[in-house]
Amino acid sequence: MSLSSCASLRASRLSVAVAAALSFPFLAHAADSIVLPDGSRATQLDTVEVKGRKAGLEQAAGTGTRLSLSVMETPASVTVIDRDTLEARGVRTTQEALAGIPGLTVASPPGNGNAVTYRGFSGSQITQLFNGIDVQYASIAARPVDAWQYERVEAIGGPSSFLYGAGAVGGTLNYVTRLARLDRDEAAVQAAWGSFHDGTLAMGANLRIGGDDARQAIRLDASARDGESWVDGQAREASTVAASWLVQLAPTLRHTLAVESQREEDHRPYWGTPVRQPASGRLSVLPETVGRNYNVADGHYGQDVLWARSLLEWTPGERDTVRNTVYHYDALRDYRNVESYRLAPGNDGVIRSGALLQRHDQQLYGNRLEWIHEGMLFGLPTQWATGLDASYNRQTRFPLSLSATVDTVPLAAVTPGQFLDVPGASLVHTPDRTNRLHTQAAYMESLTRLTPSLSLLTGLRRDRIVLDVANHRAVTATNPARFERTYTPTTGRAALNWALTPQASVYAQYSTAADPPAGILSTANFATLRDFDLTTGRQGEIGTKLQSRDGRSFATLAAYRIVRRNVAITDPANPGQTLPVGRQSARGVEASFGWRPSEAITVEGNLAWVDATLDDFFENVGGSPVSRAGNRPANTPSRVGNVWVDYAFGPRWSAGIDLRGVSSRYANAANTLSTAGYATWGAHLDFAWNDSTDLSVRGRNLGDRTHVVYALGSTMVYLGDPRSWEVVLRKRF
Template identity: 45%
Template sequence: MKHLPLLAGLFGCLPVCAWALELAPTTIEGEQTAEPGLALDQPSGMASRLGLSVRETPASVAIANRDDIQRHGAKTFRDTANTLPGVNASAPPGFGGFVSYRGFTSSQITQMFNGISVATGLARPVDAWIYDRVELVGGPSSLINGAGSVGGSLNYVTKLATREEQAGEGQLTYGSHDTAGMAFGVNHALTEPGADVQHYARLDVSRNTNHSYIDRDTREAWSLAFSLLSDLTPNLSHTLALEYQDEHEDSPYWGTPVLNPKVGELKIDKHNRFNNYNVADGRYEQRTVWARSIIDYRINDSTTLKNTLYHLDSQRDYRNLETYQYNMSNSAVNRSTAYQVRHQGEQQGDQFELRHDAHVFGLSTTWSGGVEYKVNSTTNTPLNVPGNSTVDPNAFNPGHFYDIPRTRERFGKDKTNQVTTRALFVENRLGLTDTLSLLTGLRYDAIDLDVTNHRAVTATNPRHFKRSWEPVTGRVGLTYQFIPSANVYVQYSTAAEQPSTTTQVFDVSTGKQWEVGSKFDYLDGLGSATVAAYRIERKDFAVADPQDPTNSIPVGAQSSKGIELASSLRITPRLLAEGNFAWVDARYEDFNEKIVTGAVVSRKGNTPTNVPRRVGNLWLTYEFAEDWQGGVDARYVAQVYADNANTQTVPAYTLFGSFLRYQVNSHTSVTGRVRNLTNEVYAEFAHVSPAYYLGSPRTFELAIQTHF
C-alpha cells in the first residue's frame, strides 16, 4: 500500500485532469499513429467485425501493438497482457494461462489466438517475438467469440506476411539466471513487381533457454511462425499461416509453501524461497501446431468477405510432485500429490464473415454477419497417487518420480470431451447523426457436448454423456462524439457460459454488463485517454447444495463493479508518460462452498480468490540525446485472498524497473534493462494449498536489436 498513492497520483491525474483542459481535434493520417500511446484511431481488432477504430467502439478496448511490446520490454504475451488496464496474468504450471480481470478469473476470461477461442490450458506464455499485438475487450463479449467471456476477452495476434518487398529484424538477449534468447524475422516478396500474382512470405523464429531463479528449474522453448500472402487478383488474397510452439521444462516450480499458522497475511520462509520441492525428474512439456487458411475478398467497394479455416493440435505432458505444506512446527515440508497426465487436444473450425456498407433513409450503416463452426476435442490420460514424503527444507534429496510407490502402475485414458459449436452472428453500426451512432449485435450458439468415458462404467459415470445448449447473446451501445476529439458512450452486453459440470443437467450460466465511458484527446493531441465505469453480474453457475453436500445446484451469483483509466501524454518532445489504473469491487452474491469437514458454508459477500482490488502501471520514457533513451516503470497489484472464506491474504506488491537504450546506428540498438529493482518478494498467484507462486527477483538483461 505504501506506493499506491504515488502511482495513483502520477497516472491517475492524466485522464481525470484532462476534462479541465481545452480539448482540441487531432489530425489522423493513416490507420495508426506513429506516436507511442493509446492510438485511439487504430483498428479495434476483435472488439468489432465492423472495421471500427478503438475510438468508435462503444466498449473498453485496449491494444498493445508491436511498438508497445518492444518499448515496455515484454518478454512473453503474458507480460504484454499485464501492461493493459486491470489485467493481472500469471502462469502457475497447473493453470496454464491464468488471468484475473474485472473481478473474474479462469474460464470467465476468454483467451483467443488470432480471433479463435481455445482451451485456457493452451494459453501458456509464449515468447512475445512472434506476436504482432495483444487486444483486450472489457466485460461480456460472447457476441465476438461465443460462450464464455463474462469478465472480458484477450486476443493474441501473430505476425503475418505483409506487402513489403524486403524487411528483416533480429534480436539477441542474455540476462540473469543464464537466460538467453535468439530471435529473427524476415518478410520478403517472392515475385517480381508487376507480376499478375504476387506472393509475400514471412518467417519468425525464437528460441529461449534459462535456469530459473528456482533451484533445478530449467526451461527451453521454441516458437516458429510462417505465413504466405498471395494476391491472386486485385480483389482476392489468400494467406496460409503455420505456427509451431515447443516448450520443455525440467523440474518445474510448483509453488512455495506458506508458514503456519495459515491465517491472516500468509508468509513464507524467505531464506528458503528459491527451494524447489518437486522431484528431480519432474517435467512439463507442450507442443502446439496451428494451421490457418485465410481468404479475403473485396466483392465491390461496399462489400467484403473473409473466411478462416483452421486446425489446432496440442499435446501437454505433466509429471510432478505438486503439493507442499509445512508441518505444524514449520520444521519440515510434507510433500504429496504425485500426478502424471497427458492432455491431448484438437480443434478445427471455420469462420465466415461478410461486411457491407450502405445507406438507409439517408443514414450511413455498416453490417457484418457470418457463421462459425468448430469442433474441440480433448482427452486426458491421468495418474494420481498420494506420493507422501517429508523433507528438511534446509537440506533434502528431491528424489525421483518413479521411485514414488504406485507411479509405475499402468494408466489409460480417462475421458474425451468433444464440444461442437455452430453459431450465427450479426452486427450493425447505424449513424443516427454525424455525431451519434448506434451499435447493435446478436449471436446464436448451438453447443453440443459429447463425453466418452474410457474407464469403468458406473451409475454416475456412464459410457457416454451428452448435453446441448442454445444461448443467445448480444450487445447494444451508443457513441456520442460531442467534439471531434472526444466522445462518450454507453453499452449493455450479455454473455453465456456452458456449465463446468458434465454430470448434471444445468443450463448455461449468464452474465450481463452496463458500462459508460469516454475516449478523448487533450492538449492539442499531445495526450489521449480513456475512462470507463462498469457493473457486471453473473448468475446461475453451480454451487454446493446446502441441503445435500454431495450435490450441486445452479443458483450461484457474483458481481463486480469498477473503474478503469488509461492515458498517455507527451509531456515534452523528449518525455513520454503512459499509465493505467483499475479499481474493482468483486463479490459473491450467492455462493455455497463444501469445506473439508463435509459441511456447506455460504461465502456470500466474499471476494473471489486471486482477484486484486487495484492494479496499476506507469511508464516514463526520456530521450537524453539523439542516440540515448532511458526510462523507468512501476506496477502495483493489491492484496488478494487465497481462500473463499477470505481468511487468508497474500500481500500487495509494487515492482519497479528501468532501462537504458543506445542507438548504435539507424539499424541497431543495445538495451540494458533491470526488472524488480528493489528485489521485492511477492506472489504472482496464490495456490489453494495454500502456497505462493513466487514472481521473479531482481534480474538484469542485455538485448541487441537490429532491423535491415
C-alpha cells in the same frame, strides 16, 4: 549427464549464438564504406525508413468489434498493445504483455497456464483467443510463449460472448500473429542474455517476391529461448516458428496460408512455495524456502502446439469484404510432477503430496465465413458484419493422480527423489474420458450512424453447442459410459457512442455472455454439468475517451457493473451435490492515459479499481455447506496500477522506468487468508548504435521484492521473479 550439466551445455550453445548475433552491428558498421566505379571510396548513409503509425485511440479496435472501427469509435473498453509498444516495454512473453491492460493480473503456475483475473472474474470466465480463434481450453492452452511472433495483443473488457462464443464474462484477450504483407520488405534479428543464464535468439523477415509490384510475399518469424531459473533446478527450453505465404490471386482476391509451431520443455517446473504454518491471516513464507524447488528431480512439463490457417479474402466492391478462415489446432501437453507442498507443524520440513502424471491430447478443426458490408439503412450510413462459424473440438485426458502424502523432505532439499519413487506411480498413460464439442454459430454486428455524431452499435450471436463425453474408465452413477448435453445460448450487445468532437466521445453499452456453470466444457464431467444450463452474465458500462488533436496525449475512463447468475454452488441441503443458483458480481472503474509533453518524454499508464463479490455462494467445508455471500473471490485484487516513463536525453540515448502495484488478495473464498499487496519497479537504458541497431540494458524488480503473484489455497503461494537483468540487441535490415 546431470540436469545442471545439460542446462549449462544448452546455455553455452545459446550463448555462442547470442555472441554471433551481437557481432551484427559491428559488422554492419564496418561495411559503411563502399567502392565507387572509379576506385574511390564514399560513405554509404544508413537507409531511413519512414512508417506511418496511427497514434493512441486511432488504432483499429481489433478484438473489440468485427467492423472497421477505431478504438475511439468503439463504445467499449478496448486495449490494443501494438508491436512498437511490446518492444519499447521489453516484453518477452505473452504474459508480460498483459500488464498493459487496465486492472488485469496474470500468473502462470504450470497447472494453470495463464491464470488471468479481469474485472473481478477469472479462469474460464476470461476468453483467450489466438488470431480470433477460441481453443476452448485457454486456462491451460494460453501458457506464456515468446512474444516475438506476435504483432499485437488486444483486449475487450466485460461480457463479449456475442463476438467469439461461450465464455468471456470478464473479458476477452486476443494474441495476433504477424503475417506476410505486400507493402514492404523488412528483416530483424534480436539477441538477449540475462540473469540465470537466460538467453533468447530471434529473427523475422518479410520478403516480397517481385519487388514493388509483387503479388506474393512470405514471412518467417522464429525464436528460441533457453535458460535456467531463480528457482533451484528449474530449466526451460522453448521455441516458436511462424510462417505465412500471401498470394494476391487477383486484384480483389488474396489468400494467406499461415503455419505456427510452439514447443516448450520445462525441466523440474516450480509449482509454488509452502506458506508458514499454522496458516492464518496474512500468508507468509520462510526465507529459507524462497527459491527452493520441492518437485521431484525428474519433474517435467512439455507442450507441442501446431496451428494451421487458410485465410481467403475477397473484396468484390468498395463496400463489401468476404472472408473465410479454415483453421486447425493440434496440441499435446505432458505433466509428470509432485505438485503440492505444505510445511510440517513445526515449520521444519516440507510434506509433499499430489503426484500427477497427465497428458492432454487436443485437436480443433473449424471454419469461419463472414461478410462485411457498408451501405445505407433507412437512409442512414450503416456497416454490418454477418457470419457463420463451425468447429469441432476433441480432447482426451490421461491422468494418473496420486493425492496421498509422498514424503517429508528438509527445507533445504535439493533433488528430492524421482517420480517413480512415489508408491503407485508409473509412466503409463491410461485415457480417462474424451470430450467432443460440436459448435455452430451465426452472428451479426452492425453500426448505424443516427446523426453525424451519434452512432448505435449492436451485436447478436446464436450458438448451438453439443457436448459428447465418452468415459474410458469404470462406469458409475456419477460417471456414466457416455452422456451428451446441448446448449443454445443467445448473447448480444447494444451501445451508443456520442462523438462530442473528433477528439472526444462518451458511450454507454449493455452486453451479455454465457459460460459453463463449473469448469470448462472441453474437460467437464457429468458431476460438474449434470442437467445445468450455461450461466448468464450481464454488463452495463459507461465511459469516455479523449485524445489531443496532435495525438500526443489520450485518456480513457470507464465504469461498469457485471452480474453473473446460475453459478454452480454447493447444495445447502445436500453438501455432496451442486445447484446452479449462485451469483457473482463486480463493479469497477478503469482508466488509461498517455502523455507526451515533449519529443523527449513519454508517460503512459493505467489504473483500475474493482469491487468483486460472491453474492450468493455456498462452499462445501468438511461435508457442511458454508455461505460465502458478501466475500471477495480469491486472487482478485481491488486495485491495480501501471506506469511507464521514457526519456530521450540525447540523439542516441534514452532511459525509462516502469512501476506496477497490486493490492492484497484473498487466498480463499472464506476471506480468512490473504496475500500482501506489492509494488515492483524496473528501469532500462537504451543506446542506438545507428539507425538500425539498438542496444538495451533492462532491470526488472530492481527492489528485489519477494512477492506473491498467485495464491494456491491455504498451503502454497506462487512467487514472482526476483531482481534480474537483461541485455538486448536488436538489428533491423
